[in-house]
Amino acid sequence: QVQLVQSGSELKKPGASVKVSCKASGYTFTTYAMNWVRQAPGQGLEWMGWISTNTGNPTYAQGFTGRFVFSLDTSVSTAYLQISSLKAEDTAVYYCARDPNSRLLDYWGQGTLVTVSS
């Protein structure tokens, strides 16, 4: 069965970096794109962008350029989200989600809570 398993919660200080992983299983990793979605505490879902698992080409939504980087290691069927120069407002749950067709999100990871606090 399709599973996306994300890395565990992180507590970081402002200015630090964090790398969240999303390991896929139960399907051919390079057949489906991967999207990332942010949810700040008590808030709605924000689409961050997506990465082609075929080409490795990322696309970032407005507001997620510069400090946010999507990457892949196809040898271990894993997608990554790296956030640099962390700010308190980056505190959120970050989800990866499988994309079979143009930003349709059919399977989701369990989410990774990133807390940024001094």
Added chain:
Amino acid sequence: DIQMTQSPSSLSASVGDRVTITCRASQSVSSYLNWYQQKPGKAPKLLIYAASSLQSGVPSRFSGSGSGTDFTLTISSLQPEDFATYYCQQSYSTGAFGQGTKLEIK
């Protein structure tokens, strides 16, 4: 960018009620409109894709309709497990979500 607006933002209803949630796009998204359900502390779950197609395993009391800029999600007879937050999402250009509709027990 295309903006998605849901109404209402919150809704109180009783078990057995018929409920409709509306989603409006700032410009046409054709039928590239999806609906998700999220329960507290859990990841979102895909309910409806392409405006009206029911995702596998989703109960038939859920239905979607619309095209262009105006869409609806209908739950024909609310069950206790349906109390959650619902999001629309356009997949026409980006993957932007609406702000969500919280469905609460009356």
